[in-house]
Amino acid sequence: MVLKAKTKNISIVLYKPKYAGNIGSIARAAKNMGIGSIIIVGCSGFDREEMQQRSTHLAADVLDKIQYFERINEALGGFNYIVGTTARLGKARGPFISPRAAAGDIVNISQKNKIALLFGPEDTGLANEELRLCHAVVTIPASREFTSLNLSHAVMILCYEIFTASSGATITEEVTPKLARSQELEGMYGQIKTLLADIGFLNPENPDYWMMHLRRFFSRSSLLSREVGIIRGICRQLTWNAHHKKT
Amino acid sequence: MVLKAKTKNISIVLYKPKYAGNIGSIARAAKNMGIGSIIIVGCSGFDREEMQQRSTHLAADVLDKIQYFERINEALGGFNYIVGTTARLGKARGPFISPRAAAGDIVNISQKNKIALLFGPEDTGLANEELRLCHAVVTIPASREFTSLNLSHAVMILCYEIFTASSGATITEEVTPKLARSQELEGMYGQIKTLLADIGFLNPENPDYWMMHLRRFFSRSSLLSREVGIIRGICRQLTWNAHHKKT
DSSP, X not given: OOOOOOGGGEEEEEXXXXXXXXXXXXXXXXXXXXOOXXXXXXXXXXXXXXHHHHHOGGGHHHHHTOEEESSHHHHHTTOSEEEEEOSOOOTTOOXXXXXXXXXXXXXXXXXXXXXXXXXXXXXXXXXXXXXXXXXEEEOOOOXXXXXXXXXXXXXXXXXXXXXXXXXXXXXXXXXXXXXXXXXXXXXXXXXXXXXXXXXXXXXXXXXXXXXXXXXXXXHHTTOBHHHHHHHHHHHHHHHHHHHSOOO | OBOXXXXXXXXXXXXXXXXXXHHHHHHHHHHHTTOOEEEEESOOOOOHHHHHHHHOGGGHHHHHTOEEESSHHHHHTTOSEEEEEOSOOOTTOOOEEOHHHHHHHHHHHTTTSOEEEEEOXXXXXXXXXXXXXXXXXXXXXXXXXXXXXXXXHHHHHHHHHHHHHHHHOBOOSOOOOOBOOHHHHHHHHHHHHHHHHXXXXXXXXXXXXXXXXXXXXXXXXXXXXHHHHHHHHHXXXXXXXXXXXXX
């Protein structure tokens, strides 16, 4: 059974963010992933228009509901589980976990607990003082050349992992539709072989050489029943054409 | 053994993006995940300062190397494997795969092939015409309430999944051999279309209807260069035959 995150128990907590545009992008990302609550700590007065330009009007409701706090202790007081984020693998700060591992825990913990996903300022990230408040600290894997992510990208990755963990990861994949039966396939191969022999494409001494290559890629594509129908239709037409050419 | 993506074989291809800011954010996201190549198709003249404000100076080198093309066929011609992205699960467009499933394939295929990650314009996304060029189409799982992601967020998620797959995936499958380039495939489709029109198989009023079905299963099988050669040889022979039949 797939357990879904209780997203109403999850909030994004931004500690001293600097740019209204980032807050707008975060509102959009959060809503894309089913999370509707944002808390901002230590600053306020962001330009509404700038925020909404990035959130789009479809996430404007998330902006309307932003809660502002002056102090981090007040903001986090009501939460049961706090997940911090950091790009830096400094000393004495762990244990660090990946967004994927954190997401699995969060889905589970959210069933009965209020969870804060805590992000620091764009330039410096969370300091040890804030990280100390966290039950777990997530680091997003990144290239050594440039580990600092845009704040809204970091939020998106964590929210995406939570959403994916909730949906069991495979939910967007289409269920495999009806594949052709073996006898349909063999009928098709027979028809192709006859056609190719007709037009002199196959070497009579080793007719299966090219057929083997054709079989190989047809097998790889796992043909559907209706696709076999189309191919056989084409072969029929080609064969008819080979025998009744008007000149 | 962990197989790492050959990121130098991976490019982000933006089809008609609208906003310089998004391009900057994408450059940053790409570099965070170790990808350095961006191609822009169908537009140019974006404000450099606006791009760099979002890329930060640490990803300015990615902006410097952006390649511009007028037409999508030119831009994609040299790639062996094209991954499209779409938010819409429209009809007749699949198979759709998740970013995670795509990332696993991409890590493998990138060992010997050039891969394009293709993204459409911010407002409309990729149209069927562009999706037709793709070997696989990724949809990013999102909340039903609001499925449309910011373009740079979509790019980040796919790049993040590739980066994560590189650092954790274990190799079980055979390394994917050299696939046909997009221009070889398009040449083959053109030849098939001419042949089928010749023999009266295609409806002149909607010649692309059957071609779309053919493209779909050919894409699924990720044709090798030499297989495209075989198919084109068969078409040549069939066409010759159609025109020079001995009776």
